[in-house]
Amino acid sequence: MKFGPVPLDEAAGAILAHSMRAPSPDGYASLTYKIAKGTVLTVQHLRDLAEDGVTQVVAARLEPGDVHEDAAAEQLAAAMLASGVGLRARRASTGRVNLVAEHTGIVSLDAAAILAANLVDPGITIATVPCWQRIAADGLVATIKIIPYAVPGDRLAQACAAARGAIGLHGAQIATLTLIETRIGPDTPPDKGRRAMAARAANFGAQLSPRIVVAHDAQAISAALADAPGEVLMILTGSATSDICDVAPQGVRHAGGQVDHYGMPVDPGNLLFLGRIGGKPVIGLPGCARSPALNGADWVLERVICGVPVTSADIAAMGVGGLLKEIHSRPMPRRGKNSA
Known part of the structure; x- marks a missing residue:
């Protein structure tokens, strides 16, 4: 492509590089119209520009190929x-x-x-x-x-x-998910976490099956998992999962499943685990999943809903870009008072 000033008498078919105004061709000298940049110049354009005393234009001319x-x-x-x-x-x-x-x-x-x-x-x-x-x-x-x-x-x-x-x-490959919540003590936990997870499912046109709340106990979790109807199973514990052999992962194993990965380099979202029971994925949610704010569980859940496999290597790769929004209420903020 050739680009630069072109004499007006050679500019037919060239592409105008900068918008210009020219006298209107209707015979009224006081009227002008805009020739927009990118316009392929016609003989009429050139006549109108010549009427205004223009002798050259900055234009692009295509070459063979x-x-x-x-x-x-x-x-x-x-x-x-x-x-x-x-x-x-x-x-x-x-x-x-x-x-x-x-x-x-x-x-x-x-x-x-x-x-x-x-x-x-x-x-x-x-x-x-x-x-x-x-x-x-x-x-x-x-x-x-x-x-x-x-x-x-x-x-x-x-x-x-x-x-x-x-x-x-x-796109979404599943329509239903089951969320199993655990309680510490006799009281049913607030439904904040369930509402947040229902909204995440709804983003993909999926929904949660009826609510399940069980004691924070491996056997109780195992029984709930065995009966869970959802195509994807999620566990939101009343107490954080702090080890791969903690209560919720053990519940998965007791139900005949396996835990494939624990922990992720995304903050918030560190305390997530991923496993499966038969053909159903199981996601152990971190406590931050109770909030609608973006966290590591979103990145795993969205792939699982869309049928994209998630491996330990995939989770490890989430560390780059995995430092998400600061949580000022955490017991030990990432930035102290005296941080630079």
């Missing part, structure tokens, strides 16, 4: 959506195509592929939300922006190859 910004953005969007899962592209405009969610879900990304595409040419760009972020229906997931008015076709092809199938959206 160049691809116009809108067409380039559309091609790159099509490549990214090659997997065809849960996303659609909006119409291109000024070199931009937005990718939006067709339904609520979590976003999966091939970060290395997107980086490779962004490295091909500074004028070819892809920006996305973070990997595994929850997105509502019609929410913006990514934007593709071609910065110049055109890019070389060979570089566009290289970027398309790098980014092919690099993004997807995973």
Whole structure:
């Protein structure tokens, strides 16, 4: 692509780089109209500009093999959506195509592929939300922006190859969850935690089965798990789970299940455990799950609801970016009075 000043008599078909005003072609000299940047200049445009004494314009002229910004953005969007899962592209405009969610879900990304595409040419760009972020229906997931008015076709092809199938959206795979709460003493705990978890399930169109509250005892938890109807089982204990052999993990084992992981490098959310009974995932929730605020349990629960496997390595990887909002009421805040 050639870019720069162009004599007016050579500018037909060029792309105007900066908006200009020209006398109206209707014969009234006092009237003007705007020729917007990005306009492909016609003979009439040039006549109108000449009427105002303009002799040259700053414009872009495509060369053989160049691809116009809108067409380039559309091609790159099509490549990214090659997997065809849960996303659609909006119409291109000024070199931009937005990718939006067709339904609520979590976003999966091939970060290395997107980086490779962004490295091909500074004028070819892809920006996305973070990997595994929850997105509502019609929410913006990514934007593709071609910065110049055109890019070389060979570089566009290289970027398309790098980014092919690099993004997807995973929707809910389950409809019901069971929350088992434990009590310390005879009193039923407040329903704050249940309300918070019901709202999290509702984000994906799922719901909780009827309330279950049992004593804070491994055998009681085991019996509740055995009878639980939900496709995903969650345990919210009245006393924090402080070891992989604590009451709630033992309850999972007594029910014939196994505990695959305990603890996570996300704060708040450290005291989470993950296991399974038969084909049902079991999530031991940290106490912070009683709050609707974002915590580590959200990141695990959302993947489980959407059928995305969560391994110990996945949980370990959550540590980068896992320092979430400060909780000023905690017994030992992260920042002391004398902290810098």
